[in-house]
Amino acid sequence: MGFDHLYDFLERLQVNNNKEWMEVNRKEYQTVRLWFIDWLTEMQERLVEIDPDYTDTNVKRSINRINNNLMFQPNKPIYKDHFGAGLDLSYHEKQNDFYLQVGLEQSFIAGGFYKPEVKVLKSIREAIDYNGEELIAIIEKPSFKKIYGDLYDDGDSLKTAPKGFPKDHEHIDLLRKKTFAVEYPLTREQILSPDFADLYIKLYKEMKPFRTYFTEAVSV
Template sequence: MNFQQLFTFLEDLQRNNSKEWMDENRKRYHAVRDWYINWLEELDAQLVKIDDDYVSIEGRKAINRINNNLMFHPDKPVYKDHFGAGLDLNENGKQGDFYIHLGTEESFIAGGFYKPKKELLDSIRDAIDYNGEEFQKIIDTKSFRNTFELVDDGDSLKTAPKGFSKDHEHIDLLRLKTFAVQHVLTQKQVMQEDFMQHCIRVYKEMIPFRAYLNKAVTV
């Protein structure tokens, strides 16, 4: 099993996105899923070695369900067009994840807080108000900018958040409602033999960014 077979399965699934097709190909799905879970656990073991703050997680807990939630999104297909997995997660939710998304339409590595609840968002804004220059320095680092792009959820405030001046020196950061970055991948990159090492390099580059945010929501 390899990533080529993973992508081929997803492509076949999207051409035949139905419960009937999935039932007929259930063994194939589980073979791909189990292989990917094992790969995630290998990556998890490597990340534990390089980051003392990393929270290990079993592959079966890291990987997301492939079924779409049709109760809340009835117009979506029955199945997703990707495998998603969140690593480095703690139980209280006060830690931005390290997310890997492998799909037919797009693949990427992401991390941080996507549309965090108000309590966490307020804590991040307080941290930026206190020492936003540290956060700005992290995201302005050349290697960081060459690796990531900020996730734009299109939901940033038009004015200053309550309690902050519109003339605040870090007003552009304070207006954000999402504090996450992503590293875009091609299928060719994913299928390279060194893909795991590529993920590790991306993780290392993301450490200061996530560490700042994780500290902000726990202090």
């Protein structure tokens, strides 16, 4: 069992994206899912060894459901084309975890806060106002910049300064953001490589200071 089997299952599931096929093949789905849990558990053991601040994760509960939420996305297929899970759950709302998605259309590693609730966003902006220099040093570090590039941007930043902050604030570009996250796209070749586990650990190490900054911001 390995990521090649995971991809094979997802490919057949997307061709047969219906409940009848899934019921017939549910045992195989559970086998693939359990393998993915085992792989993530091995990664967690390595992360605990290298990171004294690692937050222990219930790996089985960290994996996303394979079913799409058709109540809010009625036009989507019944089943997703990917497996996803986040480790190091350092925030109770399951944001700012170290997230891995392995899928047919999109695979990536990500972390940070994606459109957090108003209270959390306020805490993040207060941290930037107080000590934005630390965040800038993290995201402008050459090795971080090379791997993760710029902060995730889907065009939803404020057009002006958020309430309570001057328009000429030295960190106004950061304060206007509503999402504070980074992403590293993965290819199938990378995931199927025997070195993928080492790449996973490397990406975790590089993202850790970024995630720690925001964890501390919302924990005050």
